Amino acid sequence: MIEMRCLFWTIAWVAIFAGGYCEAEPICPLLRNTPPFSAHGETRLTALLGFGLENHISFGIESFSDDLLQPLTTNLAKGTAESKIRQILGMPAAYRVSCATGVVIVQDSRVASPPWLNRRVPRFHTPKTTLFMANAGLWMLVETLLNPRQQGFAGDSPPGDAEDQVGPYDIRGATVRGLLCQLAGSSKGTAWLIERPGLSLRGTASRNRLWTLWMGGGGRH
Incomplete structure (x- = not known):
């Protein structure tokens, strides 16, 4: 059953990537067994982001409503990442x-995702650098x-972790x-x-008028 489900996710995300989403990966993070949370x-x-940080699962949150800003108190037994994510939501x-490229995508069906997410970038080129610097370069592009x-750019970005290096990238048409x-x-x-004002x-976190890149820390409670 698990093998069939992984195959389903792989095929589904190959099709989605053709439409401009993240590229497919062979193993979906949603199927991962996770400890109690x-x-x-x-x-x-905050609980959703904390769950991802504790379990090394990255998120892309395209849209959300005020219900995600409501307080949550819960104790979840060990189980798949997907089951916990849905209970937290x-x-x-x-x-x-859904999931792709090791990233779990969350979309609120009641709120449209911003159209610029589908905008294709002719070329994203950056040498090996910190995650925050690469993110800043993408934002300005x-x-x-x-x-x-x-003419100018206004955002809020800390220097980031010098050890957290990404790239080099030379990606066209994504x-x-x-x-x-x-x-x-x-x-x-x-x-x-x-980004939500x-x-x-x-x-x-590195914030600009379009999105926030969150790196964790600072405690959850």
């Missing part, structure tokens, strides 16, 4: 969960594609979504999520 009064979003019918008259998955998937436990996240 608990949350004590933190938001569902709390509204399995509202959220679509996307901004100039969306607004060719862009979507913004695919490139974000590429970056997040290179550092397990990292998450990218659509006023959203407070503990830990290390």
Whole structure:
């Protein structure tokens, strides 16, 4: 049954990549067995990110509603990552969960994902560098594609971990979504999520007007 399910995910994501999503991978993180997990009064979003960090699973959160900002207290027994993620989300019918390139994608079916995620980038080229520097380079590239008259850039990015190196990359014709998955998937436990004004996240994060790259730390409670 598990082998058949892995085959299903692989075939499904090969088809999705043809439409501009993240490329397929042979093993889906959703099928991974994970140890018990608990949350004590933190938001569902914080719990989700914390679960990913503890289990070295990266997330891409394309859209979400206020229900993920509600407090959650739960104790989950060991089981698959997918079962825990759906319990943390709390509204399995509202959220679509899929996986690709080692990244778990979460989409709120009630909220449209921003169209720029499907924008194709002619070329993303960067030498080996820190994850945050590569992310900053991608953001500035996307901004100039969306607004060719862009003159300056305003964002909030810490220096990042000098040991957390990614690249080199020379990728042509990928979507913004695919490139974000590429970056997040290179550092397990990292998450990218659509920027939401006023959203407070503990830990290390690089924020711009389009998305936030979250690296964890700072405690969950």
